[in-house]
Amino acid sequence: MLGLLKRDLALAVRAGGGFGLSLAFFLIFATLVPFGVGPQTQVLQTIAPGILWLGALLACLLSLDRIFQLDWEDGTLDLLATAPVPLEGVAAMKALSHWITTGLPLVLAAPVLGLLLNLPLPAYPWLVASLALGTPALSAIGTFGAALTVGIKRGGLLLSLLVLPLYVPTLIFGALAVIRGAEGQDATTPLILLAGITLGALAILPFAAAAALRINLR
Amino acid sequence: MLLTVTDLSCARGSAQVLAGVGFSVARGDALILRGPNGAGKTTLLRTLAGLTPPLAGAIDCAPDAIAYAGHADGLKAQLTVAENLRFWAGAFAAHDITPALDAFDLHPLADRRAGEMSAGQKRRLSLARLLVTGRPVWCLDEPTVSLDVENVARFAGAVEAHLATGGAAVIATHIDLGLPNAHTLDVTPFMARRLRADDPFGGDPFAEEVG
Numbered sequence: 001m002l003g004l005l006k007r008d009l010a011l012a013v014r015a016g017g018g019f020g021l022s023l024a025f026f027l028i029f030a031t032l033v034p035f036g037v038g039p040q041t042q043v044l045q046t047i048a049p050g051i052l053w054l055g056a057l058l059a060c061l062l063s064l065d066r067i068f069q070l071d072w073e074d075g076t077l078d079l080l081a082t083a084p085v086p087l088e089g090v091a092a093m094k095a096l097s098h099w100i101t102t103g104l105p106l107v108l109a110a111p112v113l114g115l116l117l118n119l120p121l122p123a124y125p126w127l128v129a130s131l132a133l134g135t136p137a138l139s140a141i142g143t144f145g146a147a148l149t150v151g152i153k154r155g156g157l158l159l160s161l162l163v164l165p166l167y168v169p170t171l172i173f174g175a176l177a178v179i180r181g182a183e184g185q186d187a188t189t190p191l192i193l194l195a196g197i198t199l200g201a202l203a204i205l206p207f208a209a210a211a212a213l214r215i216n217l218r
Numbered sequence: 219m220l221l222t223v224t225d226l227s228c229a230r231g232s233a234q235v236l237a238g239v240g241f242s243v244a245r246g247d248a249l250i251l252r253g254p255n256g257a258g259k260t261t262l263l264r265t266l267a268g269l270t271p272p273l274a275g276a277i278d279c280a281p282d283a284i285a286y287a288g289h290a291d292g293l294k295a296q297l298t299v300a301e302n303l304r305f306w307a308g309a310f311a312a313h314d315i316t317p318a319l320d321a322f323d324l325h326p327l328a329d330r331r332a333g334e335m336s337a338g339q340k341r342r343l344s345l346a347r348l349l350v351t352g353r354p355v356w357c358l359d360e361p362t363v364s365l366d367v368e369n370v371a372r373f374a375g376a377v378e379a380h381l382a383t384g385g386a387a388v389i390a391t392h393i394d395l396g397l398p399n400a401h402t403l404d405v406t407p408f409m410a411r412r413l414r415a416d417d418p419f420g421g422d423p424f425a426e427e428v429g
Contacts (some may be wrong), residue, residue, distance in 0.1 A: 003305055003309060004305075007305045009295070010296075010297065010301070011296055011297070015296060021334065073289020073290075073291060074290055074291065074292060074294070074295075075288055075289070075291060075292040076292045076294070077249070078264075078288055078290070078292065079286065079287075079288075079292040079306070080267060080309070081268075081269055082284065082285070082286045083306075083309045083310060083351075084268050084282050084310060084311070086308070126372070164301060166423055173226065201335070217270075218271070
């Protein structure tokens with residue numbers, strides 16, 4: 001199963017792997033916001049937490065359909081399903097490699113973009129912490145959505161419709177933690193709830209994703 | 219017997235394709251599946267491989283005994299031949315990919331990216347994967363597609379060597395591989411009634427038989 005993770009990471013960084021796709025989207029999105037809403041620092045300061053979280057969420061969404069679709073198209077998924085690796089493990093490894101190639105770069109890039117959006121100084125630790133805790137949930141939920149829609153040609157729309165509502169709690173608590181941090185308040189409570197969502201998603205969704213894959217491979 | 223199938227019914231999607239299939243394959247045996255296009259050879263192989271659950275009947279086989287190779291090659295274009303094989307060797311807990319490279323003469327191509335190879339070369343790599351699975355029963359779906367005469371012989375040699383070491387193979391193919399101990403199973407008699415070409419009401423759910 002570690003072999004699968006290594007292979008997916010190697011594929012992501014090679015030509016056409018789509019490693020930088022989400023990160024580039026996030027950078028462009030956050031850079032364009034000041035052009036759209038105007039350069040008033042007060043306005044930017046207010047909306048920065050929400051914009052950063054929304055940008056990270058949409059960037060995550062952008063790369064979801066690659067998780068299983070490519071393996072399904074070239075027949076690798078059939079072969080993986082007959083290999084002596086549990087599909088639950090395959091789903092968990094896919095979620096992990098999606099997080100390493102998508103979530104982790106977003107966590108690292110977010111403070112720089114916070115600077116662009118005039119995010120108040122006390123909010124930075126909360127921004128990094130909330131993204132670090134929340135993006136694994138985005139990857140796990142997204143892997144489940146990708147498993148549900150694997151076999152559907154141009155399934156991207158359906159995937160977005162399925163996944164976005166499931167992203168709402170993560171977005172609410174993630175952005176809330178940063179908003180509270182920006183106001184100088186303690187943001188431990190939303191952070192704990194965020195961690196709860198992530199742990200729950202990580203515990204349950206690989207099994208759900210494997211069940212969805214089994215049905216789609218029939 | 220390595221693999222015994224009794225009274226098996228298979229479905230593709232929601233449509234029943236085959237009914238009442240029964241056969242058994244012993245060590246050293248090869249079973250060649252024949253039948254026209256759409257007869258259900260692929261569905262039967264996918265059911266044997268455990269990808270599709272059977273509608274009825276039993277597949278009696280040791281767990282993790284079957285290695286499946288379908289129409290798609292299952293290769294990653296960005297990885298080299300050796301990397302592709304090593305990935306599958308890791309998934310099947312094998313360590314040495316040299317015998318697999320030997321069997322299909324892939325040594326000269328070992329560092330070539332799979333995306334830069336011809337269809338026949340990809341097929342050879344895909345078939346070489348079977349050797350790293352270390353599994354006794356090979357279920358192969360049209361394995362000789364895009365192989366030239368020389369490589370069909372090479373493939374037949376690999377299957378023969380596999381049979382000689384106590385393995386077995388179920389192969390859907392339209393050509394004669396010249397394998398020893400090869401039995402042929404025509405799946406046409408097992409086709410579910412509504413899909414049979416000689417059934418005048420085939421495919422029409424509203425058709426009524428006129429007395």
